[in-house]
Amino acid sequence: MMTVEITGTPDLNSIITVAQLKEHLRVDHTDEDTLIEAYRDAAIAWIEDYCNTRLGDVSAVGYMDYFYNVRFPIGPVNSIAP
Numbered sequence: 001m002m003t004v005e006i007t008g009t010p011d012l013n014s015i016i017t018v019a020q021l022k023e024h025l026r027v028d029h030t031d032e033d034t035l036i037e038a039y040r041d042a043a044i045a046w047i048e049d050y051c052n053t054r055l056g057d058v059s060a061v062g063y064m065d066y067f068y069n070v071r072f073p074i075g076p077v078n079s080i081a082p
Helices: 018-025 033-051
Strands: 002-007 059-064
Touching: 018 033
Parallel strands: none
Antiparallel strands: 002 059
8 A cells, every 4th residue: 555645736837827818818908817717727727636646846745555566646757855
């Protein structure tokens, strides 16, 4: 059994900015910025949950009861440190 502790909050603007979304949606005013940002945050959270991945940079620490046939339940993994 493995438990995973995720630390850090990724900068969602490094994934896609509200300005980029507004350009795609052809929105040229600021009245809907808060709503667009909320939709972006919800969409990123849903994708991360559905795909079992993280789109931004976060740190994850795994605690294992044993080291036989263990699968790290989150990915992609960029590096492993002891």
